[in-house]
Amino acid sequence: MPAERIKYYQAGSMVVGNRLLDPEQRTVQARTGRSNTLTSGHRACQGCGEALGARYVLDAAMRATDGRLVAANATGCLEVFSTPFPETAWQLPWIHSLFGNAPAVATGVAAALKAKGRDDVRVIGQGGDGGTVDIGFACLSGMFERNDDVLFVCYDNEAYMNTGVQRSGATPPAARTMTTQVLDDHPGNVFGQGKNAPLIAMAHEIPYVATATIADLRDLEFKVERAMGMRGARYLHVFVSCPLGWGHAAHDSIRIARLAKETGLFPVFEAEHGQVTASSKIRRQVPVEEYLRPQRRFAHLFGDPGRPDIVALIQAIADRNIERFGLV
Numbered sequence: 519m520p521a522e523r524i525k526y527y528q529a530g531s532m533v534v535g536n537r538l539l540d541p542e543q544r545t546v547q548a549r550t551g552r553s554n555t556l557t558s559g560h561r562a563c564q565g566c567g568e569a570l571g572a573r574y575v576l577d578a579a580m581r582a583t584d585g586r587l588v589a590a591n592a593t594g595c596l597e598v599f600s601t602p603f604p605e606t607a608w609q610l611p612w613i614h615s616l617f618g619n620a621p622a623v624a625t626g627v628a629a630a631l632k633a634k635g636r637d638d639v640r641v642i643g644q645g646g647d648g649g650t651v652d653i654g655f656a657c658l659s660g661m662f663e664r665n666d667d668v669l670f671v672c673y674d675n676e677a678y679m680n681t682g683v684q685r686s687g688a689t690p691p692a693a694r695t696m697t698t699q700v701l702d703d704h705p706g707n708v709f710g711q712g713k714n715a716p717l718i719a720m721a722h723e724i725p726y727v728a729t730a731t732i733a734d735l736r737d738l739e740f741k742v743e744r745a746m747g748m749r750g751a752r753y754l755h756v757f758v759s760c761p762l763g764w765g766h767a768a769h770d771s772i773r774i775a776r777l778a779k780e781t782g783l784f785p786v787f788e789a790e791h792g793q794v795t796a797s798s799k800i801r802r803q804v805p806v807e808e809y810l811r812p813q814r815r816f817a818h819l820f821g822d823p824g825r826p827d828i829v830a831l832i833q834a835i836a837d838r839n840i841e842r843f844g845l846v
């Protein structure tokens with residue numbers, strides 16, 4: 519994997535020293551030729567992980583396709599903060615779909631391009647976790663099973679943020695949202711529900727499925743470049759922190775995302791045709807408490823007396839992921 523051949527010289531920050539690298543090894547964002555696909559002036563909250571993730575994904579995809587790229591975008595924060603009429607922060611052909619049909623719109627664009635003989639122009643569909651794992655799920659599954667030539671990217675902030683933090687099928691157990699309140703014996707979202715979209719994508723045996731976080735942006739760029747080098751249906755699930763919905767400091771977005779990976783709660787891996795082919799190892803394993811404590815959506819698990827029983831159940835989820843994906 520090319521990303522691993524790069525020498526890291528600041529072990530603490532895990533920042534790649536771009537100036538020390540050959541121009542071809544530098545990150546897309548470090549190159550003067552980057553496309554600024556999601557440019558400044560949009561209205562995302564300070565520290566928005568979704569804005570950061572989308573910028574890296576789209577710029578990497580633009581570079582991989584030599585600027586010949588179309589994006590279809592589901593309704594959600596990413597669409598709302600980037601396109602308040604009559605303005606737009608997008609610097610590529612960009613189409614707003616409905617909340618639930620971005621994969622189908624992306625498929626239609628890809629089919630039209632094919633009919634016109636424009637195989638050189640590539641298509642990305644993108645949306646939040648609600649648009650992807652809930653309302654858009656049938657369209658996404660159809661896109662997968664037809665093996666349509668689209669990369670679909672889910673920016674997973676684990677709830678419906680745009681409409682005021684309601685639970686989605688990607689909301690983790692015990693998280694407090696507006697629709698999973700902490701009342702009496704109900705400590706937020708219930709256990710045993712929800713969907714694991716990357717695993718469901720893998721079950722379709724599509725050419726490429728990968729997960730990534732905004733804590734390792736070079737890895738994210740690498741996976742986008744890799745996906746755009748393939749044809750057929752591809753799926754990228756990106757963990758993006760949401761300071762407003764999760765109740766953490768804006769400057770903590772990257773740290774929270776890194777802790778999600780380092781606890782094992784969010785496994786970072788790649789899969790091809792239904793088989794896991796690579797996983798990013800945990801560098802410094804930490805207990806889930808370190809990830810949960812800085813977020814107000816989990817505040818009810820701590821304090822006096824707190825809910826150590828619930829924290830132990832969440833730790834068990836992390837431990838299972840570590841074993842299942844070989845993360846240590």
Ligand SMILES: Cc1ncc(C[n+]2csc(CCOP(=O)(O)OP(=O)(O)O)c2C)c(N)n1
Binds near residue numbers: 594646
């Ligand atoms: C059919 C339909 N139902 C509901 C809505 C309202 N709506 C717009 S965005 C959204 C939530 C988006 O959540 P998600 O996809 O997770 O994106 P996020 O805002 O969290 O990035 C909802 C419920 C809508 N636009 N269309």
Ligand code: SF4
Binds near residue numbers: 566
């Ligand atoms: S609510 Fe969350 S996802 Fe939406 S713009 Fe703010 S930080 Fe980003």
Ligand SMILES: [Mg+2]
Binds near residue numbers: 646673675678679
């Ligand atoms: Mg969301």
